[in-house]
Amino acid sequence: MQELIEVYKLDGTFIGTQDRDDFYTEAKKEFAQSGAISKKIKTIRVLLMNSRGRIYLQKRSELKKENSGLYDKTVGGHVIFNNTPELTVVKECAEELGFPATIINNNEFEQAVKSIDLKIVGILKKIDHIDNFESTRLLNDGQSFVQPYITDIYIGYYDGAIRFADGESSGVETFSISQLKNNIANQPGKFTEDLKYMVEKYSDVLVPLI
Numbered sequence: 001m002q003e004l005i006e007v008y009k010l011d012g013t014f015i016g017t018q019d020r021d022d023f024y025t026e027a028k029k030e031f032a033q034s035g036a037i038s039k040k041i042k043t044i045r046v047l048l049m050n051s052r053g054r055i056y057l058q059k060r061s062e063l064k065k066e067n068s069g070l071y072d073k074t075v076g077g078h079v080i081f082n083n084t085p086e087l088t089v090v091k092e093c094a095e096e097l098g099f100p101a102t103i104i105n106n107n108e109f110e111q112a113v114k115s116i117d118l119k120i121v122g123i124l125k126k127i128d129h130i131d132n133f134e135s136t137r138l139l140n141d142g143q144s145f146v147q148p149y150i151t152d153i154y155i156g157y158y159d160g161a162i163r164f165a166d167g168e169s170s171g172v173e174t175f176s177i178s179q180l181k182n183n184i185a186n187q188p189g190k191f192t193e194d195l196k197y198m199v200e201k202y203s204d205v206l207v208p209l210i
Helices: 020-034 085-097 106-115 177-186 193-205
Strands: 004-009 014-019 039-049 055-060 075-078 101-103 122-138 144-157 169-175
Touching: 004 020, 014 020, 020 039, 020 144, 039 085, 039 122, 039 193, 055 085, 055 177, 075 085, 085 101, 085 122, 085 144, 106 122, 122 193, 144 193, 169 177, 177 193
Parallel strands: 039 144, 101 122
Antiparallel strands: 004 014, 004 039, 039 055, 039 075, 055 169, 122 144
């Protein structure tokens, strides 16, 4: 099924909409020819924790075309045409991991995570917006390419059940921030570049509630 996404120049100028698969076909071809990609699209990235501060990571399916078999952020997704990043986060949490989520503004986030039953709903907040996020995508043939994105970064807490579906991942594991940093340092090839970046940049907010 066709999935339309908004396409932008690197300076932020809107170009138009395009089918996602067609966009990536053209982007990979451009990277192979010139070593760079001149267009970007909108995405979201989420790191989810439980109350104890253990971070949920997806292990990407071996069937994925990019970054197959690697540990990755909890949730990621493309913002399709006429959707907001916030709606995308809620949809991706439900579709990829089967849990309900809501996004709270930063001023009310601390109160929300302390007063709402986190076994029922995940509470998330946006912590960053990056206009030119460069994501390294490792292909199954050992080649890689770097795709620029407009991306919003979210963190949050959830203590309920998680289920994965549709071949998006082969499982979900939890790590403390110290375990994750140690594992990345000792076995960097098991983790996506996205995750490494997020752990390094946002580790100060990846903390337990209790």
